[in-house]
Amino acid sequence: MHSLVSKVSQYIQSNHLFQMEDKIILACSGGSDSMALLHVLHSLNYKLIIAHANFTLRGTESVREEEFVKVSAAKLNLPYYSKRFDTQSYAMEHGISIEMAARDLRYDWFQALSQETQATKIATAHHLKDSAETTILNIIKGTGLRGMRGIPAVNGNIVRPFSEISKGEIENYLNNHSIQFCIDSSNLENDYLRNKIRNQIRPIVEEINPNFQAGFRDFQKRNRDIQDLVDCFIKEHFETDLKTSNAISIDALAKYSFAEYILFELLRPFGFNASCIADVFKSIDGQSGKQFFSDTHVLIRDRAYFLIQEKTDDQHSMSIQIDKDEIGCEISIGSRSLRFSFCDEMGQASAHIAYMDCDKIAWPLRLRKIQPGDVFQPFGMEGKSKKIQDYCTDNKYTLFEKRNLWVMEDSKAKICWLVGKRLDHRLRIDSETKHILRVELVDAID
Numbered sequence: 001m002h003s004l005v006s007k008v009s010q011y012i013q014s015n016h017l018f019q020m021e022d023k024i025i026l027a028c029s030g031g032s033d034s035m036a037l038l039h040v041l042h043s044l045n046y047k048l049i050i051a052h053a054n055f056t057l058r059g060t061e062s063v064r065e066e067e068f069v070k071v072s073a074a075k076l077n078l079p080y081y082s083k084r085f086d087t088q089s090y091a092m093e094h095g096i097s098i099e100m101a102a103r104d105l106r107y108d109w110f111q112a113l114s115q116e117t118q119a120t121k122i123a124t125a126h127h128l129k130d131s132a133e134t135t136i137l138n139i140i141k142g143t144g145l146r147g148m149r150g151i152p153a154v155n156g157n158i159v160r161p162f163s164e165i166s167k168g169e170i171e172n173y174l175n176n177h178s179i180q181f182c183i184d185s186s187n188l189e190n191d192y193l194r195n196k197i198r199n200q201i202r203p204i205v206e207e208i209n210p211n212f213q214a215g216f217r218d219f220q221k222r223n224r225d226i227q228d229l230v231d232c233f234i235k236e237h238f239e240t241d242l243k244t245s246n247a248i249s250i251d252a253l254a255k256y257s258f259a260e261y262i263l264f265e266l267l268r269p270f271g272f273n274a275s276c277i278a279d280v281f282k283s284i285d286g287q288s289g290k291q292f293f294s295d296t297h298v299l300i301r302d303r304a305y306f307l308i309q310e311k312t313d314d315q316h317s318m319s320i321q322i323d324k325d326e327i328g329c330e331i332s333i334g335s336r337s338l339r340f341s342f343c344d345e346m347g348q349a350s351a352h353i354a355y356m357d358c359d360k361i362a363w364p365l366r367l368r369k370i371q372p373g374d375v376f377q378p379f380g381m382e383g384k385s386k387k388i389q390d391y392c393t394d395n396k397y398t399l400f401e402k403r404n405l406w407v408m409e410d411s412k413a414k415i416c417w418l419v420g421k422r423l424d425h426r427l428r429i430d431s432e433t434k435h436i437l438r439v440e441l442v443d444a445i446d
Contacts, residue, residue, distance in 0.1 A: 004173045008040050008161050017159040018046070023119040025049045025110055028072075030065040030182040033125035035072070036170045037162060039179055041123065042076055049117055050080045053106040055087040057098070058186060065182045079117075083109050099194065107158075114157065126151045127162040127170060132216045133197050136205075140193070142274065144264055145230065148223045150216075166213050234265055241305075242266060248306040250284055259284070263306075270297040270308055280306065289399065300399045307400050320367040327437070333367060333406050338419070339440045346429050346436055354417050356427040358435035362410040367419070370405045376415040377425040388418060395421075408439070 011017070018024060026041065026048050028034040041048055050073040054066045066082055073080035091101035110122045131150030138147035153163040162170070174181065186195075206212050241247045248266055253259045260281045267277050271294035283290050283301045292299040293311075300307045320331055327340045346355045374388040392402050406419040416427045420441045429436060 002173060002176070004036075004165065004169050005040050005043055007169075008165065009044055011164060012044075012161050015153055017154065017161055018121045018123075020046065022121050023047045023049065023117065024121045024123050025051050025114055025117070025119045027106065027110060027122065027124045028052055028069050029184070030069045030072070031125075031184055032174055032181040033127060033130075033162065033170055035179055035181040036173050037123065037125040038072070038076075039177065040173070041161070042078070048078050049113075049119055050078050051110060051113055052080070052082040053102075053109060054082060054084040055102050055105070056084055057087055057102075058184075061185060065184075068180075068182055081113055081117075085109075110158075120157065122158045124158065124160055125162055126160045127165045127167060128213055128217060129167045129198075129202070131163065131220065132213065133194060133202060135216070135220070136197050136201060137194060140197075144261070144268075144274070145223060145227055146265075146268075148220075149227060150220050164217060230261075230265060234262060238262065238266060242308075246308045248308075250301075250304055250306065254284060267299070267308075270299075271295050272297070272299070302398045302400075303396075305398070307398055309400050322365040322367070324363045331367065333419070336420075336441055336443055338367070339442060341438050343436050343438045347438070349423070351422070352420055352441040354423045354439045355429050356416060356423065356437045356439070357429055357433045358437045359433070360427050361416060361437065362412040362414065364411055365416070366409050366411075367406055368409070370402070370407055370418075374407060374415060376407070376418060376422075378418075379423040379425045379428060381425055388415075391418070391422070 024041070024046055026034070026038055028038055028050050029052065038048070038050070050069060052066055052069040054062050056062055066084075070080055070082065085102075085105045087098060087101050087105060090105060091098050094101065094104075096104075113119070114122060135148055135150045141147075151160060151163070153160050173179075209215065237252065238248060241249060248263070253262060256262060260278070263281050264274065264277050267280065272280070272292065273294070276292055276294065280292050280299060280301070283292075286301065288301055288303050290301045292301075296311060297308055298311055300309075320333070322329070322331065322340065327342055329340055331338045331340070342358065343355075347353070349355050370388050372389070375385050376388060376391075377383075377385050378391060388405070388407070389402075392405070397405075405421070407415050408417040408419055409415045414424070414426070416424050417439065418424075
């Protein structure tokens with residue numbers, strides 16, 4: 001067995017990349033790296049499906065590569081799939097670079113193809129030099145520790161058997177086995193940042209340090225170990241609050257000199273970029289109420305916590321009307337619902353179950369989000385009104401809790417119930433009550 005084949009086989013097994021029974025989609029461009037991986041995995045008798053993405057960026061050269069991979073798959077009697085993409089249009093439509101567009105298109109297709117073919121793994125031919133280039137690229141862009149690890153060998157169902165293989169080892173294998181491959185002419189151009197790193201920066205680095213690749217392999221491993229330590233620390237000290245209540249304790253953060261980096265690791269999965277996270281960190285000593293936004297989430301600096309929530313449509317103008325003849329229905333409000341019914345006797349009331357004197361209501365009822373200036377008379381406060389905002393402050397509701405509060409009011413704009421919190425005293429059941437309305441707040445899944 002060739003030394004490269006033996007090395008890759010051992011790497012696959014020791015890192016549990018895949019098993020002999022796995023069906024593997026092999027991303028094959030027709031270039032030297034993917035053709036080497038094709039022949040290595042084929043010689044190891046893995047079950048391969050060849051997938052070629054044609055990004056239609058280089059005219060006849062792209063067509064030639066597509067045909068070359070098709071013929072190569074046929075020679076080895078392997079199933080072959082290809083797809084052509086209008087990469088230029090996709091990049092313009094989504095406002096992203098050609099490189100990013102090609103990446104999105106191919107990985108989305110690979111995942112769809114894995115579903116279609118019932119493949120369990122997707123293999124790409126990224127090797128040690130590719131990983132080094134990615135690290136250099138991330139450093140230029142201003143990466144965190146995670147970006148210093150290079151290209152991971154495993155990312156979900158995507159695996160990279162060449163992760164610790166050098167470019168020289170690949171070239172020797174191709175030469176020794178007379179394996180043909182295509183040359184992508186665009187790799188020789190410096191239009192893209194990665195190509196500039198590959199063609200200009202990396203050669204200088206390797207001239208200064210001929211053992212750069214071996215050193216980088218060790219550097220990469222150390223960074224992965226350090227990141228694992230960071231992940232363990234965050235899981236132990238912060239993950240519970242974040243998972244159960246979408247909260248990050250400001251006091252807990254402030255204990256550590258590396259609090260900003262902890263915050264970076266905690267907020268990165270929610271789409272917050274480094275600049276925004278730096279601003280969040282600066283707000284630790286600031287006043288509560290400040291808000292920060294990613295594309296998908298909003299963060300609020302509350303009293304003792306940073307609170308995170310998914311963005312939702314503005315519902316302040318939303319209202320739901322309930323007519324008297326509709327009682328018996330169930331109304332959804334966000335992730336919960338309200339159940340309305342008439343009853344003869346009052347049962348056990350609670351924050352989530354309200355009993356109201358039906359004859360004191362000016363129908364129809366209306367459900368809406370709280371608004372500035374809303375006033376009600378909390379149950380038990382005879383003749384005393386209170387602003388809902390003040391009631392929330394007194395009860396130490398977080399800003400997110402305030403934003404998600406609903407009120408039920410009647411046609412005279414009299415608030416009957418701060419939903420799930422407190423009944424209005426004017427709707428209470430008394431000795432004169434003849435008809436009772438029962439409203440229960442329940443989880444929508446009930």
